[in-house]
Amino acid sequence: MPRNEYQSQLAELREDVVAMSETVADRLEMGLTALETNDKELARTVIEGDDEINQLYLDLEKQCTDLIALQQPVAGDLRFIAASFKIITDLERIADLATNLGEYAEAADDDVFPSVDIQGLGEVTLEMLADSMAAYADEDRELCYAVNDRDDELDTECEIASDTVVRELIEGEEMADEEIETFMEDVSRLLLTIRDLERIGDHTVNIAARALYMIDNNDELIY
DSSP states (O other): OHHHHHHHHHHHHHHHHHHHHHHHHHHHHHHHHHHTTTTTHHHHHHHHHHHHHHHHHHHHHHHHHHHHHHHHHHHHHHHHHHHHHHHHHHHHHHHHHHHHHHHHHOOSSSOOOOOOOOEEEEHHHHHHHHHHHHHHTTOHHHHHHHHHHHHHHHHHHHEEEEHHHHHHHHSSOOOOOOHHHHHHHHHHHHHHHHHHHHHHHHHHHHHHHHHHHHHHHHOOOOO
C-alpha cells in the first residue's frame, strides 16, 4: 500500500475515534439532562442509543485490527493504533455508564436529595472527557496530566456527595412503612449515580494515560 494511503488511514482512525467520543459525550449529557428534568422520553432515547455506540466500537475495532494485520506498524504508529483501540474500549464503557444514567432517570420519580449536585459532578466528567480526547487528538501531554490530577478532585467530590446522602438519610424524618421501600430505591439509585460518575472519571484518566503513552512512550499514568 502506498505510504500516503497508509497515513490517510491513520488520520481517518484518529478522526473516527474523536467522532465516537463526541457521540458518547452527547449521550452522557443527555443522561444527565434526563436525570435533572425527569424526562422519561429522553432517558429512553439514551438507553436505546447504546446499540449505536456498540456498533461504532466494533467498526473501530476492525479498523485497528486491519491496520495491525495488514500494515504491521512499528514504533509510534503501533503505539497510536494500540492507544486508539484501548481508548475506544473506555469510550464504550463510558457509554454504558451513560445508559445507566438513562435507566436511573427512567425509574426515578423525583429528586430525593436536592442538596447533592449531580449535575455539577456530571459537568466535571464531561469536561474531563473533552480534555482527555483533546490530549489524544492534539497529542497534548500537559492535558494528560491535567485530567489525571482532576480525577482526584472528582473522587473527593463524589465521596462528599455519598456522605451527604448517608447523613441526610440518617437525619431524615420518619416515614410510613409504605413509603420506605420507594424512598430507599431512590436512595440506591442516587448512590449508584454518584458511583457511575466517579467511574466515568476513571475511564477518562485511562484515555489520558493511553494518550500519554502514545505521545511519549510513557506509561506513567497507566495503572
